[in-house]
Amino acid sequence: MASTDKPVDTEYSRPTSSAQAPAGVDLFKFDVILRFLLFAASLVSVVVIVTGNETKYIPLPRPAKFRYSPAFVYFVAALSVAGLYSIITTLASLYAIKNPALKAKLLLYFILWDALILGIIASATGTAGGVAYVGLKGNKHVNWNKICNVYDKFCRHVGASVAVALFGSIVTVLLIWISAYSLHSRVPK
């Protein structure tokens, strides 16, 4: 009789940790791919806007460089930070695939830092986009003439760079969604 009581006792006294902590869905492969896409987008954005310098002779040589606008300088700085961040987290994500014990802790840090970087990338996109739009259309209320009819190559580079940065911010939002969903699936009911 005593021997049959024992298994029942141990079952009730020690809560089975496996039932309380579900393994959760593992989306780390998508995580690595998205982080690499973020790195690619940041790199392309920075390179395209930095190589967009153009000089037009009207008749004196008047160059157009990204350095001439503080908004574009901030854009380049923010996207460089995002690119560096994406390299580090891609490597961290790859490492987590090899060491699955790290995954739960890494998800938390990913959401935290991804949210911060999202703020940075989104604000950079908005900043550069706003100034680029004024350069494209001009604004007659404040007598700011459009410059894109003169500096077409520069405007193309800036436009492409902002578009790729927008793609980068969408990728960052997707990264947060993936991490939130993975965390959600690990939460015990």
Place this chain on the structure above:
Amino acid sequence: MGKAVTLSASDLLMRLLAFILTLAAAIVIATDKQTKLVPIQISDSLPPLHVPLTAKWDQMSAVLYFLVTNAIACTYGALSLVVAVVNRGKSKGLWTVMIVLDALVVALLFSGNGAAAAVGVLGYKGNSHVNWKKVCNVFDKFCGQMAVSIGVSLIGSLAFLLLVIIPVVRLHRRTWSINN
């Protein structure tokens, strides 16, 4: 074991704060208008002509975008506050959906802030390379009100950012203590 996903009063307060701040930013920028008599020199012989010029928020697309993002964030803040109060942490799926939408609204708000700030800096300092003259020396009240609105919206976007971060930290601490 209690629910790992709970709703605390601080979450609701943060949501209320975010709603109030974005609403305030939207109202402050929407009521931003200044008319000033600007002397315009037609020619050197004639005395300068005083022309009433108006600076209003709707003259710049970036400021309009800023107003729209603040309006969206404010509406979302109100709706999510109501849903959170009604739900009171019962549904785990709703919590995840809220984090997802919060992240989206963070991105929108930050981009609106960036656009308005960029245009504000342009109006404040001008840009000599493209001959864009500054306007804030003339329309000082307009520029000051816009700066206040951007500042308030920035704090509101920080509140939305904390809304993403804090529940995740709390959830992770709870699951960590359950597993260990």
